[in-house]
Amino acid sequence: MPVSQITLTPAGPLIEVGLSVPRAYNPWGGPPGTWTALIDTGADMTTISSSVLAALQPMRIGSQPVRRAGGGSSIRSTYDVRVRGATVA
Numbered sequence: 001m002p003v004s005q006i007t008l009t010p011a012g013p014l015i016e017v018g019l020s021v022p023r024a025y026n027p028w029g030g031p032p033g034t035w036t037a038l039i040d041t042g043a044d045m046t047t048i049s050s051s052v053l054a055a056l057q058p059m060r061i062g063s064q065p066v067r068r069a070g071g072g073s074s075i076r077s078t079y080d081v082r083v084r085g086a087t088v089a
Contacts, residue, residue: 018084020032029057045064060077
């Protein structure tokens, strides 16, 4: 696996990532794009903001219970979204 150097900013470790919908869902999705992402090294899943969700328009494929820091959980929609690392911010 390639190693990338990431600069820590006051907001945390940020990196530019490319997001897109898989080819199978392209007829329903929006165009791919690049957004700034905050890296959470302790996470076991990735979340995307509602503005990214609106731009990508990925197809909802299910739901998943999501734990929150400090306890508790909620059910959230899941989407098949492709993530690709871009340049380090």
